[in-house]
Amino acid sequence: MRLQLQRPLAFFDLETTGTRIGQDRIVQIGIVRLTPEGERHTYQTLVNPGIPIPPEATAVHHLTDAMVKDAPPLEALAGIIRDELEGCDLGGFNLLRFDIPFLAEELYRVGVEWDPLKSRVVDVQRIYHRMEPRDLSAAVKFFCGKEHTGAHDALSDVEATADVLMAQLEHYGEALRPDIDFLGEFSGDSKRTPDPAGKLRFNDAGQICLGFGKYPGWPLENIGQNDPGYLQWLMTTAKLPGTTLRVMRKALADTGDR
Numbered sequence: 001m002r003l004q005l006q007r008p009l010a011f012f013d014l015e016t017t018g019t020r021i022g023q024d025r026i027v028q029i030g031i032v033r034l035t036p037e038g039e040r041h042t043y044q045t046l047v048n049p050g051i052p053i054p055p056e057a058t059a060v061h062h063l064t065d066a067m068v069k070d071a072p073p074l075e076a077l078a079g080i081i082r083d084e085l086e087g088c089d090l091g092g093f094n095l096l097r098f099d100i101p102f103l104a105e106e107l108y109r110v111g112v113e114w115d116p117l118k119s120r121v122v123d124v125q126r127i128y129h130r131m132e133p134r135d136l137s138a139a140v141k142f143f144c145g146k147e148h149t150g151a152h153d154a155l156s157d158v159e160a161t162a163d164v165l166m167a168q169l170e171h172y173g174e175a176l177r178p179d180i181d182f183l184g185e186f187s188g189d190s191k192r193t194p195d196p197a198g199k200l201r202f203n204d205a206g207q208i209c210l211g212f213g214k215y216p217g218w219p220l221e222n223i224g225q226n227d228p229g230y231l232q233w234l235m236t237t238a239k240l241p242g243t244t245l246r247v248m249r250k251a252l253a254d255t256g257d258r
Contacts, residue, residue, distance in 0.1 A: 003169070004179040005036040009122065010088035011158040014099050015061040017053050021105050021197055022241045025049030026074060027063050029103075030154030031084050032162050034091075040162070043084050044155040046071035061152040078112040085114065089180050091122040093136050093161045096189065101196035101243075108242045116196060120184035124165050127187060131172065136160060143167035194251075195244040208251040210234075220248060221255040 003009065011032045018024035031043040046063070048071040058064055081103075092099050100116050107114045128139050140148035140160050144167050150156025169178050176183070184190070194200045194208045201211040207219040214230060215223050224231045235245060 002038065002178065003034065003166070005034065005089075006180065007036065008088040009034045009091050009180060010085050011091040011162050012085065012095075012099060012103070013092055013154045013158045013161070014102055015063060015152065015154050016102065017049050017051060017057050019098070021102050022109075022239075024102075025051055026103070026106055027053060027057075027068050028061070028154040029077075029081060030156075030158045031081075032155075032158045033084070033088060034162065042155060042159070043080075045077060045080075047077060048073045061154075074106060075110045078107050078110045082107060082112050082114050085119075089120040089122065089184070090116060091124060091161065091165065092158065093123070093125045093128075095123045096121055096126070096187070096192065101198065101241075104196035104243050105241050108246065117192065117194075120180045121187060121189035121192070122165065122180060122183040123187035123189070124161050124168070127168055127176070127183070128164070130186075131168070136164070139164045143171055195241070195247040197241040197244050199240060199244045200247060208247065220251050224252065 011034075013030050014026050015028040016024050016026050026047045027049050028046050029044070033041045033043075035041070046068050048068050050073060053063060053065050053068070090100065100121065104114060104116055124139075125136070128134065132139070132142060134142070136157065137148040137151050140146060140163070143164050144160075148156075148160050150160070169176055176186070193211065194202060199211055201209045201217065203209050203217065203219065207221070209217050209219050210223065213234070215227070220231070234240065235248065240248075
């Protein structure tokens with residue numbers, strides 16, 4: 001069953017030095033773009049992270065300091081990566097919890113603006129876990145009838161993820177509609193937070209609220225009125241991700257304009 005695409009669907013996967021958003025770095029990215037015309041375009045690059053790759057990370061993705069030492073830094077690649085994803089809906093495996101917030105923070109760190117909230121997100125892991133709770137390698141074996149021999153290579157993982165989504169559409173028939181709005185809603189992308197790192201929340205009125213700390217669920221404007229010292233501490237000392245601070249500053253500026 002062919003996907004019904006109104007615009008390209010870009011699957012992407014990151015290999016990194018670790019899982020700490022804002023502290024760890026990207027060492028490889030793979031992207032597969034599916035077009036409404038049925039074409040498939042791929043992009044992959046190693047990235048010099050500028051910091052040592054820990055042995056525990058190498059044990060997962062098999063990338064070493066020697067392998068990335070001559071690769072470009074993210075500063076040289078960020079514009080290309082942004083352009084590869086621009087105007088696309090997004091697909092991936094565990095994209096909502098890891099790859100999107102990680103990439104958004106890293107692009108922000110090097111001065112490149114990228115707003116994933118403009119895209120629908122199809123998280124193949126969430127579809128899979130709702131239907132058959134296992135990992136990507138098991139998904140490839142279950143849906144595609146083959147072994148996933150390239151696990152934890154970025155391009156191999158996204159190629160496999162794209163193949164699994166196509167097989168899921170065939171396997172589940174009418175239970176899954178082949179359009180991005182349905183698959184994005186099914187993946188849970190409508191429950192996303194205002195910031196990629198998930199530190200903030202929307203309330204029922206659409207206001208941006210804290211999701212942690214002393215005032216979880218409080219609109220930022222109310223915190224500023226009732227405890228400005230705490231809000232100032234959050235904005236200057238609490239070491240929040242840069243993408244979270246950007247959203248907070250804009251929300252506060254917007255409320256100040258009213």
